[in-house]
Amino acid sequence: MVEKEDLGLSLSLSFPHNTPPIPLQLNLLPSSSSHAASDNLHKPSWNDAFTSSDRDSETCRFEGRSFLRGIDVNRLPSGGDCEEEAGVSSPNSTISSVSGKRSEREPHGEDHDADRDCSRGISDEEDGETSRKKLRLSKDQSAILEESFKEHNTLNPKQKMALAKRLGLRPRQVEVWFQNRRARTKLKQTEVDCEFLKRCCENLTEENRRLQKEVHELRALKLSPQLYMQMTPPTTLTMCPSCERVAVPPYAAVGGNRHHPMAQPHARSIPVGRWAAAAAPIAHRAFDVLHPRS
DNA sequence: TTTGCCAGCCGCCTTACATCA
DNA sequence: GGTGATGTAAGGCGGCTGGCA
Numbered sequence: 001m002v003e004k005e006d007l008g009l010s011l012s013l014s015f016p017h018n019t020p021p022i023p024l025q026l027n028l029l030p031s032s033s034s035h036a037a038s039d040n041l042h043k044p045s046w047n048d049a050f051t052s053s054d055r056d057s058e059t060c061r062f063e064g065r066s067f068l069r070g071i072d073v074n075r076l077p078s079g080g081d082c083e084e085e086a087g088v089s090s091p092n093s094t095i096s097s098v099s100g101k102r103s104e105r106e107p108h109g110e111d112h113d114a115d116r117d118c119s120r121g122i123s124d125e126e127d128g129e130t131s132r133k134k135l136r137l138s139k140d141q142s143a144i145l146e147e148s149f150k151e152h153n154t155l156n157p158k159q160k161m162a163l164a165k166r167l168g169l170r171p172r173q174v175e176v177w178f179q180n181r182r183a184r185t186k187l188k189q190t191e192v193d194c195e196f197l198k199r200c201c202e203n204l205t206e207e208n209r210r211l212q213k214e215v216h217e218l219r220a221l222k223l224s225p226q227l228y229m230q231m232t233p234p235t236t237l238t239m240c241p242s243c244e245r246v247a248v249p250p251y252a253a254v255g256g257n258r259h260h261p262m263a264q265p266h267a268r269s270i271p272v273g274r275w276a277a278a279a280a281p282i283a284h285r286a287f288d289v290l291h292p293r294s
Numbered sequence: 295t296t297t298g299c300c301a302g303c304c305g306c307c308t309t310a311c312a313t314c315a
Numbered sequence: 316g317g318t319g320a321t322g323t324a325a326g327g328c329g330g331c332t333g334g335c336a
Contacts, residue, residue: 135324136312154304176325179304184323186305 137177141167145174149181 137145148155148163155163155178157171164171 137324157302173324175303177323179306180323180325182304183306 137169141169145177145181149178153182153185154178 144167145163148159152159155174160171160174163169164174167174
């Protein structure tokens, strides 16, 4: 399930009658606006998270390898620094050249292959041209990425570089992980939304069926001659401006209406037929939906 | 000021591989 | 050990945006 803090906006629906209330949440905000929601989280700031790693790159690299033991495919080759090659290509560039324009992002040249091999730790003789060895991120790497994602579901180039350095991954790998993570989040949210709409549909169908039944009963009542003659003369429904409930005149409402003993002069009037008395409970129920009593 | 080009990023779809029952 | 289901890293493409000449 999607955690609550991941949602920028939540909607809850209390289902009437016998339907058990199932609070469902909708995330109606675009992904780009989720930063505002994440600002509420009291966690170490993004900069704080990386100042320590940037403080001592050698220590960082050593620690990275310590928790990356067992996944040699991610280990950077000693001597060659793939991040530097794949990352800052020029003093003016703050973006990884690997994430460049399509035509240049995945060049089928030696540099690209070298970059891939570098990230996988696979030598040229091991790597076939069409092979696509897939690495699995370690639990520690995934946990750190998850933690970062909770703070920011998107990364600026600086954050990407810092996170890649911290994890011993290429910036492109961090970028891909965040892209896939956003896709997974969206997929889960879609499932939640779908379930929510499904429940809404079910409840509306049930409500519609019940209202149809009431209409049928009222029509049967109207067609009954004795009952029809005993009905009250045409009157009006008055609506209380404060609580927006329908107030029924005393002669129509059996036993009177203590909350609305009589329609106020300023109350809005809704012309209705002789069915005011019969319709009153329905009207009240309609307002109960709008103003659910806790 | 407008326009075209380019770099960079993202969403979406798909593929290929790893893992598990 | 073989197999299908599932999860996920990564490839590829189109679209959008901002910077720049």
